Amino acid sequence: MYQPFEYFLGFRYTRSRRKNHFISFISMTSMLGITVGVMALIVVMSVMNGFHKEIRERILGMASHATVTAFEGGLAEWPDAMRLAGEHPKVIGAAPYVEMQVMTVRGESVSGAVIRGIDPSMEAQVSDVGEHMKSGSLETLSAGDYSIVLGSELALKLGVTVGDKVTVVAPTSMVTPVGTMPRLKRFTVSGLFEVGMGEYDSGVGIVHIKDAAKLARLGESVTGVRLKVEDLFEAQQISRELAESLPNLYYVSDWSDHHRNFFRALKMEKRMVGLLLALIVLVAAFNIVSMMVMVVTEKQSDIAILRTLGASSRSILKIFIVQGAAIGVLGVVLGVILGVLLALNVESIVDTFERMFNLQFIDPDLYYISKLPSDLHWDDVVMTAVVAFIITLAATLYPAFRASGIQPAEALRYE
Structure with a gap:
């Protein structure tokens, strides 16, 4: 099967043994850093999703998805309000x-x-x-x-x-x-x-x-009248539709109006934790930069020979981008696999550690839950993998551009 020589050499450089073992060590460290960063991001975001789900379910166990009230005073025509609200296809309960x-x-x-x-x-x-x-x-x-x-x-x-x-x-x-x-x-x-x-x-x-x-x-x-809808995330849209269909005597609100700041704070917390954990991937990306710079220095004579054989600067650029990207992809794939496995089994893993070491990671008197919740969202997994790959790919650009700029005569002068 035909394979462009840039890809062949890029993968060959990734697998080959180094004269300088320190480069191999940094390469392995970079890959492990990316793996750990991606894994930590997936697990922590899944656990935070689990906490948010628990809190949301507990709040909505008491709070209604939507409410119909009068603009002033009590709601005298509440049977009519219940009947009219119940006619909406996505309203499944009213009281x-x-x-x-x-x-x-x-x-x-x-x-x-x-x-x-x-x-x-x-x-x-x-x-x-x-x-x-x-x-x-x-x-x-x-x-x-x-x-x-x-x-x-x-x-x-x-x-x-x-x-x-x-x-x-x-x-x-x-x-x-x-x-x-x-x-x-x-x-x-x-x-x-x-x-x-x-x-x-x-x-x-x-x-x-x-x-x-x-x-x-x-x-x-x-x-007023409390309503339950099929999908609580559609409560805001359903409330708007009810407000348009009900007479002007009624005011319709949804759960996000009453808890908007709280859930906004939870969402901001998740973003900030994700950003902080992304620094692990960023540090690993800096390791890729230093490793690739040393590889370029080590391979100067190889680059010069390739240039004299007719390889263009763009081909040299592709070779080293492929090499760095291969390390990043391997780290991201391993991180995704380990992260998903841990996120799906984090409750049982924590439970095993608690029994082995007689510890209690979560105090139910303080947090109201006795086990670490986890709710894996595949969109979080995809976003984490894509961002980590983009970071690692960006880290290869400077060393690759430096390699493509090497002049054969200068590189072979002292050979």
């Missing part, structure tokens, strides 16, 4: 809710919280909080019983458990013979939940929607 800021009191313990009124029969359509119950269940909530399900950390702050009483102080007021007083209501703790996010576990209480509406003096109105 009314009532929400307000309150103070929860138990003896001398006081804590601010958000009271969310739900319909227990419909809540499973829009959230999975029912799957995170530590004790009790959402079905224990019934209208008129004034039962409450608390986040585990909120219950710990108040020092209560199932069966205890909690006083809820609502922001609405009532007029009494002694003056205006805040509305107080005693609720019985009927369950505890833990979704793994401090924002919710330490600051949310769930009650029946009719009890919450009565406490907030909304009558038959609700705060």
Whole structure:
């Protein structure tokens, strides 16, 4: 099979033994550096994707994908809003809710919280909080019983458990013979939940929607309607479509509006970590530069002979670009293979190390998870491989241009 001599010589130089063993050492170090850099990038980005996925799922276990509310006051026509929103083909669940800021009191313990009124029969359509119950269940909530399900950390702050009483102080007021007083209501703790996010576990209480509406003096109105969509990443587009189709009496928002800064910070964090880890590949690329410069110096007589035989400067340039690129490609391929294997098995590998050395890499009391999550995205793998290859290819240009500029007479003068 025909092969241009530039490629043949380039690969031959890559495989040949060096007179100077230090060059071979630097060549191997450069390849290993690229391998380690690519592998580390893939593994770390996969782990960060896993953390982001866990956080997103925990947040959206309580927060809705989208909400429909009134521009002012309560939403009185919520059945119509549910019906109209449900007509969208990508809306798969809808449920009314009532929400307000309150103070929860138990003896001398006081804590601010958000009271969310739900319909227990419909809540499973829009959230999975029912799957995170530590004790009790959402079905224990019934209208008129004034039962409450608390986040585990909120219950710990108040020092209560199932069966205890909690006083809820609502922001609405009532007029009494002694003056205006805040509305107080005693609720019985009927369950505890833990979704793994401090924002919710330490600051949310769930009650029946009719009890919450009565406490907030909304009558038959609700705060809004929570929606669940097929693909949460399309929630923003679906919200726009719903806003256009629903009458002007309704305001539609999505989960990214409420958590935009948080998820933007996570995305920026991933980019910065990726940039820092890319420095490993950059350092390996500098090693390629130094190695190629020494190879060019060592091969000056070979270059001169090739030039006298008719090889052009462009051919010499191609030879050394092929040699450097071969090292880069080998390092990138090995890094991708090892990185993908590690990313797919990082949970079991960490678990094995924990058992072998009796260690605990992740404290579940601090991070709410007991295992290192990993979520491999192939677009991250492709981007990492392409960027690493471009960096290594760019590193070969200076030595290759230097080789192409060698003059035969100067190179052979002292031979």
